[in-house]
Structures are given as C-alpha cells and as structure tokens.
Amino acid sequence: DVKVTQSSRYLVKRTGEKVFLECVQDMDHENMFWYRQDPGLGLRLIYFSYDVKMKEKGDIPEGYSVSREKKERFSLILESASTNQTSMYLCASNESGGQETQYFGPGTRLLVL
C-alpha cells in the first residue's frame, strides 16, 4: 500500500513564526503536492513538484514556499505565519504521468495564533 506521512497531525504557531510541514512518501512517486483544505472551499493546490528540486506554483502559492531535495520528501514552508494560514494542510503524491490517483497523507491541522 502507498503510504504518505506528514510530520505532525496538529501544530500551534504564533504569527510571524517560520513553519515547516514535512511530507514523506514511500512509493517512489515523482509527483508530490501540497494542498490546503478550508470549510466550504474544498482542496486548493498550493504547490506541486514533479521531480527533485523542481516545483511549480499551484492556485494559491502566496505566503508559501516548498523544498524538494529528495524524491521521497516534500516540505511546505510558511516563511512568516499569519492567522489566515490557519487551515488543514494535505500532502499527496502520485507517479509520473499521473495515470494513478493522488494518494493523500493524514493531514496537518495548523493553528496560527
């Protein structure tokens, strides 16, 4: 079975802090994704990566950056957390070509105070 893990289930941070969210997948997938999920808005794509050191902006990249130094790991960085970044963050992965569905991690619920 595909396994996508996220470093934290719950995080509480203060405004202005730098926040790192880590995601690891064990299926040697080329593609990895970061989404945020908010009530009534569904999942929105922040960034995705189709290879090591490659990244592309999604629909809402403002306030975020990403890092993919290793194939299995994709990090989401909030350079200076703000209260409007309080959300559920979901990581996903799939194989190159995307013929298979995206597999999701359990999510990180981030609260920014």
Next chain:
Amino acid sequence: GESVGLHLPTLSVQEGDNSIINCAYSNSASDYFIWYKQESGKGPQFIIDIRSNMDKRQGQRVTVLLNKTVKHLSLQIAATQPGDSAVYFCAESNTGTASKLTFGTGTRLQVTL
C-alpha cells in the same frame, strides 16, 4: 475559472439503503474524474475513478456514473453501512491524468441506524 460543485452538502441515509452523491462540473474539457472519501481527521482516500470515454464504472459496492451531456457525475453506494459515513469529494482533470485536479467542496454522508 472552472469549478466542480456538489448539489447537496449533506445527505442522510438509513443503513442498508443505497446512497447517491451527485457532482456537477463546468469544464467541458474534463476527461478524468475521481471520487474520494474523507473520514473525520483523515486525509482523502481514493474510491473510484472514471475516464470520459466511459459512462459507468463499478467497484466494490460503488458505481460511478458519468453524463458528459449535462456534465454530471454521481457516486452510488449500495447497501450503505455506518462505515460509509464521511465527506465525499469529486475531482476532475482536463489533462487525462490525476496530476492536475480540481476538487469539489464535498458532500457529507450521514448513515443512520
């Protein structure tokens, strides 16, 4: 931009009955569709997918129907069980792959005993 939406935000069904969850999409170029299930506190889990060259696909207790004429997608769950209680999302892509998905906002399915 294009969007994917759901007709009903909450659906309540009795255990043993069949459930039908609907999804309307607006992008006529969409050619790949996925249904996800998200249980409380968990990430979305793949249920079933369908490509635009099909109008029906069956899985275990689930069937997805695609009507391209009216841009409508539905998920049918046979003999609904308490474990089916979750939020269900549809997602669509116009690339034929699962690497660029647009998600609906979700329908909550409540199974009553």
